[in-house]
Amino acid sequence: MLNKIKEFMSNQVEETSPKKAKKDKHSEKENVLQQELETLQSELEESKDKYLRLFAEFDNFKKRSVKERFELMKTAAQETLTALLPVLDDFDRAKKSADNGNETFSEGVALVYQKLYSILEHKGLKSMESTGVDFDPEWHEAITDIPAPTEDMKGKVIDTVEKGYVLNDKIIRYAKVVVAK
Numbered sequence: 001m002l003n004k005i006k007e008f009m010s011n012q013v014e015e016t017s018p019k020k021a022k023k024d025k026h027s028e029k030e031n032v033l034q035q036e037l038e039t040l041q042s043e044l045e046e047s048k049d050k051y052l053r054l055f056a057e058f059d060n061f062k063k064r065s066v067k068e069r070f071e072l073m074k075t076a077a078q079e080t081l082t083a084l085l086p087v088l089d090d091f092d093r094a095k096k097s098a099d100n101g102n103e104t105f106s107e108g109v110a111l112v113y114q115k116l117y118s119i120l121e122h123k124g125l126k127s128m129e130s131t132g133v134d135f136d137p138e139w140h141e142a143i144t145d146i147p148a149p150t151e152d153m154k155g156k157v158i159d160t161v162e163k164g165y166v167l168n169d170k171i172i173r174y175a176k177v178v179v180a181k
Contacts, residue, residue, distance in 0.1 A: 074124070074168045081125055082172050085165060088117070088127075092163065128164035130157045130175040139164060141174040148180035156180055 091113045098105030130140060135157055143161055148154040157177040164175030 075170060077123060078167055078170075078172055081120060081123065081165075081167060084116075084120065085173055088120070089162065091116070124168040125172075126166045128166060128175045130160040130164060130177050133157055135177070135179045139171065139175065140177045140179075142179045143176050145179040145181040153180045 094109070095105055095113065128139060133156065135142065135155055140157060141164075146158060148156075149158075156179070157175075158180045159178040160175055161178065162173075162176040164171065165173045
């Protein structure tokens with residue numbers, strides 16, 4: 001009987017050893033496959049992250065390009081309008097001289113002046129009103145300063161030598177002014 005038990009036990013050991021080895025091989029393969037799966041999943045997550053970042057970057061680029069083109073279109077005529085500013089200055093001086101009674105400012109010239117000025121305003125050009133306002137270095141260029149005639153005029157613009165102009169909320173020429181000190 002003892003021999004039969006020993007025999008039975010040895011048969012069991014022999015039978016379990018190949019099964020165990022098979023099981024070990026199978027679990028080893030499972031571990032390798034599990035590691036590969038985890039590696040592929042991490043690579044997929046990394047690729048998704050890169051894709052999302054690249055897509056967001058491209059979207060920002062498109063928005064920035066559209067904004068830059070819009071800004072360029074708004075200020076495309078800036079060079080031309082800046083070249084016309086001396087003509088406006090001459091018209092203003094001629095009109096001022098005619099208003100003082102020194103010369104005549106014909107009706108036709110007044111109409112041309114008005115038409116030119118309205119077209120430029122329609123394109124976004126606005127003149128700065130400087131005389132009598134507080135001096136602001138963001139808007140004015142001080143040519144000189146003179147003693148203030150009254151205390152309340154200190155720090156204010158006394159006279160505008162050359163008008164300043166703004167094109168679509170962007171300064172294209174600073175007003176040249178005389179400031180009271």
